[in-house]
Amino acid sequence: MILYPAIDLKDGQAVRLVHGDMDRATVFNDDPAAQALSFVEAGCEWLHLVDLNGAFAGSPVNAAPVEAILKACKVPAQLGGGIRDMATIESWLDKGLARVILGTVAVEDPDLVREAAKAFPGQVAVGIDARNGRVATKGWATETDVMATDLAKSFEDAGVAAIIYTDIMRDGAMGGPNIEATADLARAVSIPVIASGGVSSLEDLSALRDTGVIEGAISGRALYDGAIDLAAAMQMLKG
Template sequence: MILYPAIDLKGGECVRLLRGEMTAATVYNPDPASQARAFQDSGCAWIHVVDLDGAFAGEAVNGAAVRSILSAVDVPVQLGGGIRSRAHIDTWLEAGISRVILGTVALRDPELVIAACRDHPGKIAVGIDARDGKVAVEGWAETSEITATDLALKFEDAGVAAIIFTDIDRDGALQGPNLEATGALARALSTPVIASGGVSSLEDLRAIAKLDGDGVAGAIVGRALYDGRVDVVGAVRALAGEAA
């Protein structure tokens, strides 16, 4: 199981939000490239990047910071936030992003996602962010009436590389991941699921690792890494099922 350390970009800096609130942002590193390099040097096989400003604007806002990250690391980078068109998708893949994450557009225009998966095999992930089980979009500012599972099932045969499932109420709150909802979603799909939101300890990561048989393929960790509650090396080992 893969650890995806999170770099959330706001105003060109590496921040973490509390439950998706842009007004509740804590700056952890003004240099995202150095943060990405530190994660790589600690053994991370992937980097997870979100353009938070872009998620609200509907287009890239922190493009310079993303490109600095790409220049700083050799490991693959997945990117979400504000990627709403085929042009956005193609531009970022051409720039060196290994996997783009489509969130709002997956709800608004599922055919675009399906076409992108067909033309870019293995390079498209769908980000499903849920509040009380319902999909939230536009930087989590709007909550729809469709459930996370129903949206994910629309892409079962499309060739999506992964479904990234975030429980918004757990995100940044350090209250533990929503194992029940994550496991249930993974069991309902053949597409791999990446867990996101709420990880606060190595015990949380070991619990996620036990969902491997359900189809959970990785976990995104943010605030717990920055606060020092979880060290990167230990997190990688925990998700790999290695003893402490």
């Protein structure tokens, strides 16, 4: 199982939110590239980046720090937030991003996801953010009637590289991930599923891995707070 350290970008800084609330942001580093480099030096194999402002704006806002991270770090990175058209997808991949994450458009324009996955094999992931099983879009501000599992199944034949499943009520709260819901989703589709939201201890990582169906896990606040030692986590997951 791959561990993805998360760098959430707000106003050019690396922050963490609680339950996706932009008014409840904690700044952890005002140099996101330095933060990314410290994760790489601790042994991470991937980086997970989110343009929080972009998710609300509907277009990239934190492009400069993302580009600085891509320049500084030699490991692959995936990015979500404000990526809602082919031109933006192409632009990010041209800049060296390994994978784009499409969230809001997966609900509003599923054909774009299919088109992008076909044009860029292995480089398009779908971000499914859910509150009580229902998908939320536009930076989690808009709740839909779409069920997370139904949305995931609708892309079964699209060729997407991964599904990043976030339980919004667990995100940034350090209360543990929703292992049951994530595993259920992973069993419902053949697309690799990455768990996000609430991953806050080595025990959480081990429990996600031990389901046997979850391909990866994203953690942010726990790495910044020191609740998870990244080097120890990498060693455990490899062992």
